[in-house]
Amino acid sequence: MSDAGLTLHYAPRSRSATALWLMEELGEPYTLESFSLATGHHKTPAFLAINPMGKVPAVVDHGRAVAELGAIAIHLADRYPAAGLAPAIDHPQxxxxxxxxxxxxxxxxxxxxxxxxxxxxxxxxxxxxxxxxxxxxxxxxxxxxxxxxxxxxxxxxxxxxxxxxxxxxxxxxxxxxxxxxxxxxxxxxxxxxxxxxxxxxxxxxxxxx
Ligand SMILES: N[C@@H](CCC(=O)N[C@@H](CS)C(=O)NCC(=O)O)C(=O)O
Missing domain, CATH: 1.20.1050.10 (Glutathione S-transferase Yfyf (Class Pi); Chain A, domain 2)
Incomplete structure (x- = not known):
C-alpha cells in the first residue's frame, strides 16, 4: 500500500459536499484535491483511473481509490474506527x-x-x-x-x-x-x-x- 495519505477529490456545488462532511466527521488529516467540474478534469484518463464513472466525489486512501458515496462512507468509517462512525461488523445494529x-x-x-x-x-x-x-x-x-x-x-x-x-x-x-x-x-x-x-x-x- 502506498503511503500517500488520504485525498478527497472534490468539486464545489456537488455531491462532494457530502464526502467533505464525512471527512470532517472522521477527523483524520486529508488532502483536498479541489477543481471545477467546468474544467472537465473528472473525464480525463487520470481521473477515470480513480473513478471510472468520471464523477465526484472520490477518495484515494493510501493509494487505494474508492468511489460512490456509499462505498466511501463504508470504507472510511471502517478503516478509521476511532471516529466511531460505524457499528462494528458483529454489532447488532x-x-x-x-x-x-x-x-x-x-x-x-x-x-x-x-x-x-x-x-x-x-x-x-x-x-x-x-x-x-x-x-x-x-x-x-x-x-x-x-x-x-x-x-x-x-x-x-x-x-x-x-x-x-x-x-x-x-x-x-x-x-x-x-x-x-x-x-x-x-x-x-x-x-x-x-x-x-x-x-x-x-x-x-x-x-x-
Ligand atoms: N453515485 C455517485 C454520484 C456522484 C455524482 O452524481 N456526481 C456528480 C456531481 S453531484 C458529478 O460528478 N457530475 C459531473 C459529471 O457527471 O460530469 C455517488 O454516490 O458518489
Missing part, C-alpha cells in the same frame, strides 16, 4: 446501518430524481419503490432519533441527512416535521459547519462557469 447506507444511494437518490423529473414508473418494478414510500420509511427512520441508529451518530446519518437537506433546499422534500428536525440536528454538528466553510471557500475559488 450493523445490518440497519448498512441498510441506511444503501437506502441513501439505491432508494433516496432515484426517488428524489423521480419527484424532480416527474417520472411515474410502477412502484413494484423499480428498485426504489416510490417517492412516497421513500418519504414514509425515512420519516419513520429518523424517529425517535436523535439519529438513525438511536443515540449513535454514524456515517449513514451523514449520507441520509445530506441528501434530505439537498432535497429540502431544492423544494423536492418538504422542509417540515421529523425530517426537517433531523436535518437541523445533523447540520448543527461542528463537522458540518467546518465542511460548509470549506465548501464556501472552494466555491468562491471556483465560481460557477
Amino acid at each position: 450493523r445490518p440497519d446501518y448498512l441498510r441506511w447506507i444503501f437506502f441513501s444511494s439505491a432508494i433516496f437518490e432515484p426517488a428524489l430524481a423521480q419527484k424532480f423529473f416527474g417520472w411515474t414508473p410502477p412502484a413494484s418494478t423499480v428498485a426504489w419503490g416510490s417517492y412516497d414510500e421513500m418519504i414514509r420509511v425515512a420519516t419513520a427512520g429518523v424517529q425517535p432519533g436523535p439519529w438513525l441508529l438511536g443515540d449513535h451518530f454514524t456515517a449513514a446519518d451523514v449520507l441520509v441527512a445530506s441528501g434530505l437537506g439537498f432535497g429540502m433546499r431544492f423544494g423536492a422534500i418538504p422542509a417540515e416535521g421529523p425530517l426537517h428536525a433531523y436535518v437541523t440536528r445533523a447540520t448543527d454538528r461542528p463537522a458540518y459547519a467546518r465542511a460548509q466553510a470549506i465548501e464556501a471557500r472552494e466555491g468562491a475559488r471556483f465560481p460557477p462557469a
Whole structure:
C-alpha cells in the first residue's frame, strides 16, 4: 500500500459536499484535491483511473481509490474506527446501518430524481419503490432519533441527512416535521459547519462557469 495519505477529490456545488462532511466527521488529516467540474478534469484518463464513472466525489486512501458515496462512507468509517462512525461488523445494529447506507444511494437518490423529473414508473418494478414510500420509511427512520441508529451518530446519518437537506433546499422534500428536525440536528454538528466553510471557500475559488 502506498503511503500517500488520504485525498478527497472534490468539486464545489456537488455531491462532494457530502464526502467533505464525512471527512470532517472522521477527523483524520486529508488532502483536498479541489477543481471545477467546468474544467472537465473528472473525464480525463487520470481521473477515470480513480473513478471510472468520471464523477465526484472520490477518495484515494493510501493509494487505494474508492468511489460512490456509499462505498466511501463504508470504507472510511471502517478503516478509521476511532471516529466511531460505524457499528462494528458483529454489532447488532450493523445490518440497519448498512441498510441506511444503501437506502441513501439505491432508494433516496432515484426517488428524489423521480419527484424532480416527474417520472411515474410502477412502484413494484423499480428498485426504489416510490417517492412516497421513500418519504414514509425515512420519516419513520429518523424517529425517535436523535439519529438513525438511536443515540449513535454514524456515517449513514451523514449520507441520509445530506441528501434530505439537498432535497429540502431544492423544494423536492418538504422542509417540515421529523425530517426537517433531523436535518437541523445533523447540520448543527461542528463537522458540518467546518465542511460548509470549506465548501464556501472552494466555491468562491471556483465560481460557477
Ligand atoms: N453515485 C455517485 C454520484 C456522484 C455524482 O452524481 N456526481 C456528480 C456531481 S453531484 C458529478 O460528478 N457530475 C459531473 C459529471 O457527471 O460530469 C455517488 O454516490 O458518489
